[in-house]
Amino acid sequence: MVTIAHVPAAVDAVLAEYFDANRPTLDAIYPAVAEAGDVLADFVLGGGKRVRPTFVFAGWQCGAPTADAADETLALRVGAAIELIQACALIHDDILDRSDTRRGRPTAHRRFETVHVERAFVGDPAHFGVSAAILLGDLALAWADDLVHGIAPGRWTDPRPLPRPVGELWARMRTEVLGGQLLDITNESAADESITAAYRVMEYKTAAYTVARPLQFGAALAGADDALSESLHRIGIDLGIAFQLRDDVLGVFGDPAETGKPSGDDLVEGKRTALLAEGLQRASGPDAELLRANIGRPLSDDDVAAARSVLTDSGALAAVEQQIEDRLDAALDGIDRLPVPASARDDLTWIARRITHRQR
Amino acid sequence: MVTIAHVPAAVDAVLAEYFDANRPTLDAIYPAVAEAGDVLADFVLGGGKRVRPTFVFAGWQCGAPTADAADETLALRVGAAIELIQACALIHDDILDRSDTRRGRPTAHRRFETVHVERAFVGDPAHFGVSAAILLGDLALAWADDLVHGIAPGRWTDPRPLPRPVGELWARMRTEVLGGQLLDITNESAADESITAAYRVMEYKTAAYTVARPLQFGAALAGADDALSESLHRIGIDLGIAFQLRDDVLGVFGDPAETGKPSGDDLVEGKRTALLAEGLQRASGPDAELLRANIGRPLSDDDVAAARSVLTDSGALAAVEQQIEDRLDAALDGIDRLPVPASARDDLTWIARRITHRQR
Structure with a gap:
């Protein structure tokens, strides 16, 4: 039984498990894709107050008068999925706002820009950074939908339908x-x-x-x-x-x-x-x-x-x-x-x- | 009973109905949002060979030995949903490739850029165009997931779960x-x-x-x-x-x-x-x-x-x-x-x- 103050930690655990489960699938596409996935995992697990999942949990408590009236893990799953929508919103928003930092760390497009520079890639580093970050935000949005429905591109699964x-x-x-x-x-x-x-x-x-x-x-x-x-x-x-x-x-x-x-x-x-x-x-x-x-x-x-x-x-x-x-x-x-x-x-x-x- | 050559027209009908059903919801947010939705509808209905829905239909025919073994409209729904993923991919890809036209018409970010110029908005038209097009692609991706699951932000609904x-x-x-x-x-x-x-x-x-x-x-x-x-x-x-x-x-x-x-x-x-x-x-x-x-x-x-x-x-x-x-x-x-x-x-x-x- 999770209490409301522990929702952020419980949601982080769902998210960490989900990212871990998906990593081999990204790695099978190509190691560079798994590295991009790591940027997303870092971004999501690196901060955030989990306000939205906390409200999901509060709403669930309102609807479930007794502890066993519903399964709280489904509420945590939906809460975690909203955090992935939020990741897309922030990653794309940082591009729109041309922000360099988020929570004291480089934004996603800046991180990819740095990869471009460090590996001496050809072309415009800033354009590469924005391009990769747009796609990474899309991936977060797609995963939000997968997670809310209890599915994953990798081996993770939760058989309960939404x-x-x-x-x-x-x-x-x-x-x-x-x-x-x-x-x-x-x-x-x-x-x-x-x-x-x-x-x-x-x-x-x-x-x-x-x-x-x-x-x-x-x-x-x-x-x-x-x-x-x-x-x-x-x-x-x-x-x-x-x-x-x-x-x-x-x-x-x-x-x-x-x-x-x-x-x-x-x-x-x-x-x-x-x-x-x-x-x-x-x-x-x-x-x-x-x-x-x-x-x-x-x-x-x-x-x-x-x-x-x-x-x-x-x-x-x-x-x-x-x-x-x-x-x-x-x-x-x-x-x-x-x-x-x-x-x-x-x-x-x-x-x-x-x-x-x-x-x- | 749809034949394979008629899949594109049948999928277009599903998409048109879906856009129509969602328009009032966008309009209720604000008329400017409905106008953005119209750009998406124009983009999707304005072209494309519907190759992916045609393959969905071909696969369905392989699995359904008799005409009534499964309901072909579900195959059309999934095919239409892939076209919305494709819309996101193309809209975001056109930003990545800095393309001005697609199928002989202005790309989404260029269309929004033109709106900015025509209405004498403040700030950088190109930046506004890219920003709006990123969000429009995200909307297409979100709608793809809604449609495949038979739901919509508006009144449209198909009670059959995926x-x-x-x-x-x-x-x-x-x-x-x-x-x-x-x-x-x-x-x-x-x-x-x-x-x-x-x-x-x-x-x-x-x-x-x-x-x-x-x-x-x-x-x-x-x-x-x-x-x-x-x-x-x-x-x-x-x-x-x-x-x-x-x-x-x-x-x-x-x-x-x-x-x-x-x-x-x-x-x-x-x-x-x-x-x-x-x-x-x-x-x-x-x-x-x-x-x-x-x-x-x-x-x-x-x-x-x-x-x-x-x-x-x-x-x-x-x-x-x-x-x-x-x-x-x-x-x-x-x-x-x-x-x-x-x-x-x-x-x-x-x-x-x-x-x-x-x-x-």
């Missing part, structure tokens, strides 16, 4: 997260200033993918009814949006020592966050122009301070903080009213507070 | 094709001259993915036994390699008017084909140097003619032509000896000859 309702949620979630990412890059390029668009990205790219669907997966695995599943979806969307809004505030106002990112990083990156959309809508004409001028380009400390002032003085920051409170309160109220064992409610409350940095 | 043995073949095939592609770009960058490496790429990137696994999918759907499945795999690998070798010969010696590609295109692209590996191994020292000097760079007509001479005079071309004959003969012999209805053998022979351009 229950149909979970498969349908799985289909929705993958389209939602990819749709949310497509919308995100489109908003950024279109310099979209609408609050609606910013909320849609949060809802699909973050809230559904990170919280709502994982909770529903777990509940469905435990045979929960539609009413419970819908309650968990609502809670998950509120919680996921609170989580993302908190992240957006930290992305502009956060202390680099705590966030690990440069000061005002979201402004420099040109992210179309709800905080920014609120600021552009609430600020006076000249202030809005000032804000617009400080998006999507390198910024001095004074530029960041000026943008922060507009966001504070216009009331945008206060409005977003209020949204965080409201959404989190709604989620916590929803959790309190769930017709599930007290221990399941406690675990869900614990993780809800943790991801939104709230103590009470 | 039989377990087909799911296991599906897992192997996706890893094989991605592994083959990873090996292909590694060989190209490493300037690998070994014949073994060239054959491995052909075996996994082309033969297994295009012929062998599709035949086995069909047979497994019709409940074929292991012996028949293994025979079909052997036939598929031989046939797939003959098909790829023929393509390699055309890539160097083909008439641009027939191939639709520039003269000596494979040499310019630096493809590490078996033909090239044979040439480098068989040619004298100076001739091999000449060949090496004419790989992976723009070539004049004289350069192409000189490289062709080395490939012909060294006996490399004759050796590859002999391989094509041997592999195709082995495949056709294997088909003749299959314990399946004569009509299934005839159909398989027909498509085998068609893809290798052989009349007799």
Whole structure:
């Protein structure tokens, strides 16, 4: 019996076993392919908080009133599969963002670029790095689907089929997260200033993918009814949006020592966050122009301070903080009213507070 | 009852229905996401010979001695799903190869680049194009898995689960094709001259993915036994390699008017084909140097003619032509000896000859 705090370690064990089982298959294709597979295994096992598998487990606990009502290993399998989707998302995202490092280590495309240089390959190292990383992300996405269905290209197998309702949620979630990412890059390029668009990205790219669907997966695995599943979806969307809004505030106002990112990083990156959309809508004409001028380009400390002032003085920051409170309160109220064992409610409350940095 | 010549049209109908069913889901995320989905639908429905679905159907006919022994629509569903994998492969491949056109139309990343320019988006149009196309390829890959399992993010559903043995073949095939592609770009960058490496790429990137696994999918759907499945795999690998070798010969010696590609295109692209590996191994020292000097760079007509001479005079071309004959003969012999209805053998022979351009 796994407890919620041990989900990350249990999921890592599933993933490590899966990578090990697939390695001979890659090696049989050619040793160079097994080496690429090792890059994926390193990437996945090298970090990550396993938030999504933890929500799958929390959802499973909500649906399974007694310990033997369902088999928790199926919840761990689905959680591990989402981590492989996440690996694809991060590997491809790092290409899109031209990032050099992730969790303090070189990103996948940079690792392949280094291989190209070290082995004195011919052609453009950067192009090779991106090409190999695109394919590696594809492999992670394909393996996510194999794992969730209990199959593998290698010898690993789990004979239990994925229950149909979970498969349908799985289909929705993958389209939602990819749709949310497509919308995100489109908003950024279109310099979209609408609050609606910013909320849609949060809802699909973050809230559904990170919280709502994982909770529903777990509940469905435990045979929960539609009413419970819908309650968990609502809670998950509120919680996921609170989580993302908190992240957006930290992305502009956060202390680099705590966030690990440069000061005002979201402004420099040109992210179309709800905080920014609120600021552009609430600020006076000249202030809005000032804000617009400080998006999507390198910024001095004074530029960041000026943008922060507009966001504070216009009331945008206060409005977003209020949204965080409201959404989190709604989620916590929803959790309190769930017709599930007290221990399941406690675990869900614990993780809800943790991801939104709230103590009470 | 579909006949083998009508498989492409029948598969197109499945795909069109699937795209239609998913459109409202994309539109609910945001209209811009539905527009991206339309690019995918256009891309998939805009061309392609549906070779892989045709082999799935041929395999199904081998396993189903009577018309009602299995439901052919399941074979069409699996065939359509492979076309979505192929869409991902082509969209991502066009990024890797920096191609501007595919089937006479702009590639996906170029289409998104044009959207960026036409709508006066901010930032780098080329980077936006590549970013959106990476995500669109990911969506195609995710949908391939949904479709093969009979689910969709939208309302479309086919309640029949994918039989377990087909799911296991599906897992192997996706890893094989991605592994083959990873090996292909590694060989190209490493300037690998070994014949073994060239054959491995052909075996996994082309033969297994295009012929062998599709035949086995069909047979497994019709409940074929292991012996028949293994025979079909052997036939598929031989046939797939003959098909790829023929393509390699055309890539160097083909008439641009027939191939639709520039003269000596494979040499310019630096493809590490078996033909090239044979040439480098068989040619004298100076001739091999000449060949090496004419790989992976723009070539004049004289350069192409000189490289062709080395490939012909060294006996490399004759050796590859002999391989094509041997592999195709082995495949056709294997088909003749299959314990399946004569009509299934005839159909398989027909498509085998068609893809290798052989009349007799």
